[in-house]
Amino acid sequence: DQQVKQNSPSLSVQEGRISILNCDYTNSMFDYFLWYKKYPAEGPTFLISISSIKDKNEDGRFTVFLNKSAKHLSLHIVPSQPGDSAVYFCAASQGSSNTGKLIFGQGTTLQVKP
Amino acid sequence: NAGVMQNPRHLVRRRGQEARLRCSPMKGHSHVYWYRQLPEEGLKFMVYLQKENIIDESGMPKERFSAEFPKEGPSILRIQQVVRGDSAAYFCASSEAGGSQSYEQYFGPGTRLTVT
Numbered sequence: 669d670q671q672v673k674q675n676s677p678s679l680s681v682q683e684g685r686i687s688i689l690n691c692d693y694t695n696s697m698f699d700y701f702l703w704y705k706k707y708p709a710e711g712p713t714f715l716i717s718i719s720s721i722k723d724k725n726e727d728g729r730f731t732v733f734l735n736k737s738a739k740h741l742s743l744h745i746v747p748s749q750p751g752d753s754a755v756y757f758c759a760a761s762q763g764s765s766n767t768g769k770l771i772f773g774q775g776t777t778l779q780v781k782p
Numbered sequence: 783n784a785g786v787m788q789n790p791r792h793l794v795r796r797r798g799q800e801a802r803l804r805c806s807p808m809k810g811h812s813h814v815y816w817y818r819q820l821p822e823e824g825l826k827f828m829v830y831l832q833k834e835n836i837i838d839e840s841g842m843p844k845e846r847f848s849a850e851f852p853k854e855g856p857s858i859l860r861i862q863q864v865v866r867g868d869s870a871a872y873f874c875a876s877s878e879a880g881g882s883q884s885y886e887q888y889f890g891p892g893t894r895l896t897v898t
Contacts, residue, residue, distance in 0.1 A: 711889035
């Protein structure tokens with residue numbers, strides 16, 4: 669039962685353009701969402717997060733949008749840079765469960781071409 | 783400002799042997815999480831520990847796997863009698879707060895276990 673889904677395994681964009689990574693979830697009890705970036709042979713690095721009481725959170729070139737009614741979130745990177753090439757995971761948490769368990773999507777590999 | 787440390791980075795075991803994976807959380811963090819990533823998949827939660835306590839082990843296989851986080855020293859994930867299906871990357875994460883406030887977890891570089 670995949671509660672967090674990233675349906676696009678890969679995405680390729682040109683340097684300077686916008687990258688949009690998408691994530692869908694099924695559990696309406698999730699109340700916090702995170703994006704992690706992962707390079708090969710390294711651990712995931714926290715990028716940006718959003719609480720379910722918000723619909724947008726911005727940090728520099730990264731913006732996360734949350735559409736609760738559609739159970740959908742997206743990560744926008746603008747402008748995209750070659751160093752952004754990595755695997756991006758979205759993750760969700762259910763705070764009321766009193767556990768720190770994060771549920772991850774399968775990941776989307778982003779390639780930014782110079 | 784050391785991050786989460788894991789060792790070894792690579793571990794090769796023959797079927798039937800034991801694997802021990804170690805994790806030292808970030809300074810000031812007392813909450814530790816273990817995740818497993820199989821090839822071509824996302825990370826799957828295994829267990830959440832605080833010092834000397836297992837809080838949530840709902841993602842741990844019922845047999846052969848155990849975890850601890852003693853009062854002193856690193857957290858240990860132990861896999862007994864390894865099988866080929868245990869080959870994966872095992873990531874440890876830590877957070878300063880726990881439970882509903884433990885959202886921002888910081889990950890170590892992982893241990894890549896290969897079972898031959």
